């Protein structure tokens with residue numbers, strides 16, 4: 300079973316270019332102000348959600364694991380070194 304994610308979009312940063320919507324189509328949608336909102340945090344596989352967060356040009360999307368509060372995106376200093 301996949302981990303439950305907590306996804307937050309910073310509307311102070313979101314410029315509404317829809318990159319995240321096009322990548323994780325079941326997770327994100329535009330509201331009436333053309334800003335991204337999370338409609339279903341479990342709507343897409345975790346990898347697709349992280350890809351969507353990474354595609355955001357202004358870094359408006361934060362993804363955490365609901366149960367542990369581990370931050371998956373953006374990467375933190377405590378993240379494992381990928382090398």
Ligand code: SF4
Nearest residue numbers: 313314316317319355
């Ligand atoms: S990719 Fe970023 S800026 Fe574009 S709609 Fe999504 S959250 Fe907003």
